[in-house]
Amino acid sequence: MGKVLVFGHKSPDTDAICSAIAFAELKNKLGEEVEPVRLGEIGGETEYVLNYFHVDAPRLVKSVADEVPAVYLVDHNERGQSVDDIEKVEIRSVVDHHRIANFETKSPLYYRAEPVGCTCTIVNKLFKENGVALSKTTAGLMLSAIISDTLLFKSPTCTQEDVAAAKELEAIAGVDAATYGLDMLKAGTNIADKAAEE
């Protein structure tokens, strides 16, 4: 099997970026060659997260069929939210927490959706189910995604599973979710404020 790309939706949020990085780490540790990429510019919140944990932003792509025959999707499934040439490649797996719509495959695939607040909550399960240890850095990115998608556990979409996953990730990452999370969410707001002022 050759290289596979993994990416979240267009106009990526912190979960779209961090679940792609985490899923790629899982697959790489399982012996596959997987590269996380992104479909658009990252926002201020995600920039804060990547800087905090000293991680480079995934490579920006506008198409995928020219480089790989197959892809993994995270944090989305709908065609319109995916890469423009999604119809030209095999979707080998999806890990997501959204409704399913405008999605179709020619072949059976691995599809893992759960009605939780964040894709990284599911990716955390996948690491455990596969017996793969999380790095400190990736745990920090995944915690950030959960904080982002659940607005620090306050969104109506937040479940007990998100809270439990965040607790585990907090311990591995060695950061305090409440303090770090507020700074992170503020970083997103500041940029938004600035943009509005311009």
Added chain:
Amino acid sequence: MGKVLVFGHKSPDTDAICSAIAFAELKNKLGEEVEPVRLGEIGGETEYVLNYFHVDAPRLVKSVADEVPAVYLVDHNERGQSVDDIEKVEIRSVVDHHRIANFETKSPLYYRAEPVGCTCTIVNKLFKENGVALSKTTAGLMLSAIISDTLLFKSPTCTQEDVAAAKELEAIAGVDAATYGLDMLKAGTNIADKAAEE
């Protein structure tokens, strides 16, 4: 939460019937009220299986929205293979091993698809992931479904995971897959032969 129905596809095969019964047992043991039902007549092979393990065929239904607001799907996802009034109920989860097509939900759901030979191979994982013990009878039904979908592990769709699951289920059910499996597959063929002769 009120009662939920679970069912496989129209023109049910052994996996459609047995994965519904097994999934209902899992959910019932987890404290939910779930009834397995079927969307059509069972064939000779499935009749042999149910007789062998002394299990009644699930109740036949032609519609579901008149009894429940939500359903679980097993062994299928496509609208055309499902109950006629599927659009009128919430699909709360899907466990399947087919491609995804003509499927759409309004809300996030639990969707578990894996590219393996049989839905019961995935249901076996769900029992283990949830720490729920399988009854001897249900293990026998699930083993039967794997034998049926993989033609005794000889189909091109059969994976190592199906073989491994069958080994586990064989031990719990206390039957020899090779001997029992041949009799079971023959029971299906006999009926088909008879029908052709008529």
